[in-house]
Amino acid sequence: MHRAQNLSMASLILFLFLSFTLFFTALAQQRYSNISLGSSLTPTTNSSWLSPSGLYAFGFYQQGSGYGIGVFIAGIPQKTVVWTANRDDPLVHGNATLLFAGDSGLVLEAQGQTNQVISTSESPYSASLFDSGNFVVYNSDRHIIWQSFDYPTDTLLSTQRLKANSQLFSANSQTDHSRGIFRLAMQADGNLVQYAVSTATVTTQDAYWATGTDGQGNNVTLNLDDDGHLYLLNFTGFNIIMNLTDGRYPTQKTIYIVRIDFDGIFRLYSYNLTQNGNWSVLWSSTNNKCAPKGLCGFNSYCVLNDQEPQCLCLPQFTHVVQNNWTAGCERNFFPESCKDDNGDIRIQELTNTVWEDNPYSVLFLSIKEDCERACLEDCDCVAAFFKDRQCKKQRLPLRYGKRDMGDSNSALIKVGKSISTTTDRVEPGKKKSDQLGRGILIASVSIVALGLVMLAISGILLYKSRAQPYKRINANENIVLFVS
Ligand SMILES: *[C@@H]1O[C@H](CO)[C@@H](O)[C@H](O)[C@H]1NC(C)=O
Numbered sequence: 078m079h080r081a082q083n084l085s086m087a088s089l090i091l092f093l094f095l096s097f098t099l100f101f102t103a104l105a106q107q108r109y110s111n112i113s114l115g116s117s118l119t120p121t122t123n124s125s126w127l128s129p130s131g132l133y134a135f136g137f138y139q140q141g142s143g144y145g146i147g148v149f150i151a152g153i154p155q156k157t158v159v160w161t162a163n164r165d166d167p168l169v170h171g172n173a174t175l176l177f178a179g180d181s182g183l184v185l186e187a188q189g190q191t192n193q194v195i196s197t198s199e200s201p202y203s204a205s206l207f208d209s210g211n212f213v214v215y216n217s218d219r220h221i222i223w224q225s226f227d228y229p230t231d232t233l234l235s236t237q238r239l240k241a242n243s244q245l246f247s248a249n250s251q252t253d254h255s256r257g258i259f260r261l262a263m264q265a266d267g268n269l270v271q272y273a274v275s276t277a278t279v280t281t282q283d284a285y286w287a288t289g290t291d292g293q294g295n296n297v298t299l300n301l302d303d304d305g306h307l308y309l310l311n312f313t314g315f316n317i318i319m320n321l322t323d324g325r326y327p328t329q330k331t332i333y334i335v336r337i338d339f340d341g342i343f344r345l346y347s348y349n350l351t352q353n354g355n356w357s358v359l360w361s362s363t364n365n366k367c368a369p370k371g372l373c374g375f376n377s378y379c380v381l382n383d384q385e386p387q388c389l390c391l392p393q394f395t396h397v398v399q400n401n402w403t404a405g406c407e408r409n410f411f412p413e414s415c416k417d418d419n420g421d422i423r424i425q426e427l428t429n430t431v432w433e434d435n436p437y438s439v440l441f442l443s444i445k446e447d448c449e450r451a452c453l454e455d456c457d458c459v460a461a462f463f464k465d466r467q468c469k470k471q472r473l474p475l476r477y478g479k480r481d482m483g484d485s486n487s488a489l490i491k492v493g494k495s496i497s498t499t500t501d502r503v504e505p506g507k508k509k510s511d512q513l514g515r516g517i518l519i520a521s522v523s524i525v526a527l528g529l530v531m532l533a534i535s536g537i538l539l540y541k542s543r544a545q546p547y548k549r550i551n552a553n554e555n556i557v558l559f560v561s
C-alpha cells in the first residue's frame with residue numbers, strides 16, 4: 078500500500094519534471110530575446126527591445142512631448158501601453174539613456190542623474206521580453222528575480238494573474254499613463270472590488286462594483302487565459318470560483334487584455350491581428366458610464382447624455398477647474414443668512430439623483446415640503462435627501478452623485494436668492510403657506526422625537542445590511558495602497 082503510493086508519487090514527480098524541462102527548452106529555443114548586461118536604450122535610436130515575434134516591446138514610448146518607459150504592444154498600429162515603470166514620475170527627455178547595469182537592475186540616466194527603473198534584490202545577469210508581454214530579469218543562475226507580470230499597473234495580459242492583496246489602478250487618461258482615480262482590488266477575502274481611489278480610507282460606500290465572492294475561497298486570484306476566459310480561481314483548491322467570461326474565443330492570431338480604463342470601467346478587449354482593425358470590447362463590468370464613483374468630483378453629479386457621462390454642478394455651484402470633472406464644484410454665492418428669515422434662501426430640487434449616504438441627521442417626515450422646511454430652518458443643512466419618508470440632512474461636500482431614473486430620491490439643495498436663473502424652481506404661494514407650514518413644523522417636532530428612536534434602530538440595521546457584501550474591506554485598507 079505504502080510502496081504503491083510512493084511509486085505513483087515518484088512517477089508524478091518525474092512527469093512534472095519532464096513537462097517542466099520540456100516547457101523550458103521550448104522557451105529557450107524560440108521564446109525569448111536575450112538582453113545582456115550593459116545593453117542600453119535611448120528614446121530616439123534603439124528605443125526598445127522586442128519580444129521574439131515582435132509583438133511586444135520594452136522600452137521608451139512617446140507620451141506628449143516626452144517619453145515613458147514600459148511594455149507596449151508594438152506589432153499593431155495602435156501602440157497600446159500595457160505596463161509602465163514608475164508611472165507617476167515625470168516624463169523623460171529625449172537625451173536620456175536606459176541602462177541594464179550589473180549591480181542594481183535597470184537604471185535611467187538623464188542630465189547627470191541616475192534613477193532606478195527596475196530594482197532587484199539580487200544582482201541581475203540577463204533579461205528577456207517574452208511573447209506574452211512579460212519582461213523578466215534573471216540572476217546568474219537563471220532564476221527569475223523580477224518580472225513585470227508581478228507588478229501590474231492598469232492591464233492584465235493573457236496568462237497574467239492578479240494575486241490576492243494586489244490591485245490595478247486606472248490611468249489618468251487614454252494617453253497619460255500615470256495613476257488615475259479608480260482601482261480594482263483583488264481582496265484577501267476573495268472579493269474583487271472596484272473603488273474610487275480619491276479617498277484615503279476606503280469604505281463600502283466607495284465601491285461601485287464587486288463580484289461578491291468574499292468568503293468563497295483563500296488567496297483567490299483573477300486570471301485571464303489566451304481564449305479570453307476571465308475568472309476567479311481558488312488558489313488552494315484550483316477550483317473556479319466565478320467566471321466573468323466563459324472564454325472559448327478564438328486563440329489564433331488574437332490577443333486579449335483586461336484593463337481598468339481611465340473612465341473607471343473594467344473591460345476585456347480583443348484584437349484580431351490578421352485584420353489590423355481596432356480593439357473590441359468583449360465584456361465590461363458595467364455599461365453605465367456614470368457608475369464609477371468619483372468620476373464627478375465633490376458637489377457635482379453625473380448624467381448620461383447619449384450614453385456618454387457628463388458632470389453637472391449643484392445649483393449655484395461652478396466647476397473648480399473648467400473641463401476637469403474630478404476637481405468638482407464649489408459655491409458661487411455667499412448667503413447673508415443661513416436661514417429662511419426673509420425669503421432669500423430657497424430650495425431647489427434635483428429629482429432622481431443618488432448620492433453618498435452620509436447624513437448628519439435623519440428625520441421621518443411624510444411630505445417633501447416638510448423636509449425642505451427642516452433644511453431651511455437649520456443653518457448646518459446645505460442639502461437634504463428625501464425618499465421613502467426619510468429626510469436626510471447633509472453638509473458639504475456631497476459626493477458620488479448621479480442621476481438614476483429608477484431611484485425616487487430627491488436632492489433638495491439650499492440656494493440663495495441673489496442669483497436667479499430660468500431653471501430655478503418657482504414656488505408659488507410660498508408666503509401664504511407659512512402658517513400651515515408652522516403647524517406642520519410643530520407636528521414634525523413630535524414626529525422627530527419618535528423618529529430619532531426609530532433612526533437609532535434602523536441605523537443599526539442599515540449599517541449591518543450595508544456592511545455585509547464587502548465586509549472585510551477595512552482589514553485590507555492598508556495592505557495594497559502602496560502597489561506601484
Ligand atoms: C544570454 O546572455 C548571457 C550573457 O551574454 C549568456 O551567458 C547566456 O548564455 C544567454 N542565454 C541564452 C539563452 O542565450
Ligand SMILES: *[C@@H]1O[C@H](CO)[C@@H](O)[C@H](O)[C@H]1NC(C)=O
Nearest residue numbers: 116117118119121122123124
Ligand atoms: C542599436 O543597437 C545595436 C545592437 O545593440 C547596435 O549594433 C547599434 O549600433 C545600435 N544603434 C544605434 C544607432 O545606437
Ligand SMILES: *[C@@H]1O[C@H](CO)[C@@H](O)[C@H](O)[C@H]1NC(C)=O
Nearest residue numbers: 169170171172173187188189
Ligand atoms: C536634455 O534635454 C533637456 C530638455 O530638452 C535639457 O534641459 C538638458 O539640458 C539636456 N541635457 C543634456 C545633457 O543635453
Ligand SMILES: *[C@@H]1O[C@H](CO)[C@@H](O)[C@H](O)[C@H]1NC(C)=O
Nearest residue numbers: 293294295311313314316318
Ligand atoms: C476554496 O478552497 C478552500 C480551501 O481549500 C475550500 O475550503 C473551499 O471549499 C474552496 N472553494 C471553492 C469554491 O472551491
Ligand SMILES: *[C@@H]1O[C@H](CO)[C@@H](O)[C@H](O)[C@H]1NC(C)=O
Nearest residue numbers: 241294295296297312313314
Ligand atoms: C495565502 O498565501 C499566503 C502567501 O503566499 C500564504 O502565506 C498563506 O498560507 C496562503 N493561505 C492559504 C489559506 O493558502
Ligand SMILES: *[C@@H]1O[C@H](CO)[C@@H](O)[C@H](O)[C@H]1NC(C)=O
Nearest residue numbers: 306308317320322323324325
Ligand atoms: C467557467 O468557464 C469554463 C471555461 O469556459 C467552463 O469549463 C466552466 O464550466 C465554467 N464554470 C462555470 C461555473 O460556469
Ligand SMILES: *[C@@H]1O[C@H](CO)[C@@H](O)[C@H](O)[C@H]1NC(C)=O
Nearest residue numbers: 327328329331349350351352
Ligand atoms: C480576424 O480577421 C480575419 C480577416 O478578416 C478573419 O478571417 C478572422 O475570422 C478574424 N478572426 C476573429 C477571431 O474574428
Ligand SMILES: *[C@@H]1O[C@H](CO)[C@@H](O)[C@H](O)[C@H]1NC(C)=O
Nearest residue numbers: 154155352353354355356357
Ligand atoms: C477604428 O476605430 C476608429 C475610431 O473609432 C474608426 O475611425 C476606424 O474606422 C476603425 N477602424 C476599423 C478598421 O474598424
Ligand SMILES: *[C@@H]1O[C@H](CO)[C@@H](O)[C@H](O)[C@H]1NC(C)=O
Nearest residue numbers: 249374398401402403404405
Ligand atoms: C483635475 O483635478 C484633480 C483634482 O484637483 C487633479 O488631481 C487632476 O490632476 C486634474 N486633472 C487635470 C487633467 O488637470
